[in-house]
Amino acid sequence: xxxxxxxxxxxxxxxxxxxxxxxxxxxxxxxxxxxxxxxxxxxxxxxxxxxxxxxxxxxxxxxxxxxxxxxxxxxxxxxxxxxxxxxxxxxxxxxxxxxxxxxxxxxxxxxxxxxxxxxxxxxxxxxxxxxxxxxxxxxxxxxxxxxxxxxxxxxxxxxxxxxxxxxxxxxxxxxxxxxxxxxxxxxxxxxxxxxxxxxxxxxxxxxxxxxxxxxxxxxxxxxxxxxxxxxxxxxxxxxxxxxxxxxxxxxxxxxxxxxxxxxxxxxxxxxxxxxxxxxxx
Numbered sequence: 001x002x003x004x005x006x007x008x009x010x011x012x013x014x015x016x017x018x019x020x021x022x023x024x025x026x027x028x029x030x031x032x033x034x035x036x037x038x039x040x041x042x043x044x045x046x047x048x049x050x051x052x053x054x055x056x057x058x059x060x061x062x063x064x065x066x067x068x069x070x071x072x073x074x075x076x077x078x079x080x081x082x083x084x085x086x087x088x089x090x091x092x093x094x095x096x097x098x099x100x101x102x103x104x105x106x107x108x109x110x111x112x113x114x115x116x117x118x119x120x121x122x123x124x125x126x127x128x129x130x131x132x133x134x135x136x137x138x139x140x141x142x143x144x145x146x147x148x149x150x151x152x153x154x155x156x157x158x159x160x161x162x163x164x165x166x167x168x169x170x171x172x173x174x175x176x177x178x179x180x181x182x183x184x185x186x187x188x189x190x191x192x193x194x195x196x197x198x199x200x201x202x203x204x205x206x207x208x209x210x211x212x213x214x215x216x217x218x219x220x221x222x223x224x225x226x227x228x229x230x231x232x233x234x235x236x237x238x239x240x241x242x243x244x245x246x247x248x249x250x251x252x253x254x255x256x257x258x259x260x261x262x263x264x265x266x267x268x269x270x271x272x273x274x275x276x277x278x279x280x281x
Contacts, residue, residue, distance in 0.1 A: 007032065009031040009086040010077055013092060018233060025236065038062065060077075083128055089162075107157075119165060129176075130178055135178045136245065146263070148271075227252045
């Protein structure tokens with residue numbers, strides 16, 4: 001497809017995982033995909049996968065925490081493609097640990113990437129979609145944006161914030177023909193937990209250590225049967241293309257059941273009892 005014929009999708013955080021798979025899947029679905037990442041030196045795998053899948057991607061640099069760079073990137077994509085029909089807010093970061101275990105700098109970083117970065121890109125793309133009365137904005141959150149989880153304080157706080165932002169924005173944007181939705185994966189087969197665990201363990205004398213070890217053991221077991229990033233990408237394509245899009249898309253039966261418990265738990269006791277079991281030896 002030419003730039004004029006294809007709907008244009010701008011995706012953040014495509015160097016690996018869900019973002020990489022979503023870029024490939026959307027290109028296969030017929031979108032002209034602008035795949036962005038903070039460090040273009042990490043684009044090798046994406047390029048190789050695109051070549052193997054026989055799809056074309058426009059890979060560009062974008063640090064969503066940099067206001068000037070974000071504005072410049074969006075403006076250039078609009079200049080080159082005419083419009084951004086689909087925005088997929090996927091870039092994110094996280095630190096596993098309780099509020100006492102992580103630093104304030106780490107907390108600020110997670111909020112800056114996961115929440116402020118998502119808000120920044122949405123603010124830049126939304127006006128054009130609103131004026132055309134057409135477009136979709138998808139934000140990859142998590143079941144952790146619905147259910148608070150032990151040792152995920154900063155990550156859940158940021159994802160809760162994105163969920164609240166998008167749920168508030170959705171009915172207003174819909175009035176202008178713009179569909180806003182959130183994608184809520186459960187456990188996904190990435191290196192997130194593997195990378196996070198050593199950073200906490202190195203702290204040594206830690207009053208949370210026993211609880212932390214129980215949580216990590218339970219989480220690593222659940223991640224052994226985790227959904228693949230490609231499975232999440234299939235749901236992103238569905239949300240991007242189905243005629244009557246929903247607001248929430250859980251990406252697996254496990255995620256759906258997990259979110260369902262929270263949304264039916266009026267006093268919070270069921271969820272608290274459930275998550276408390278995760279940190280018992």
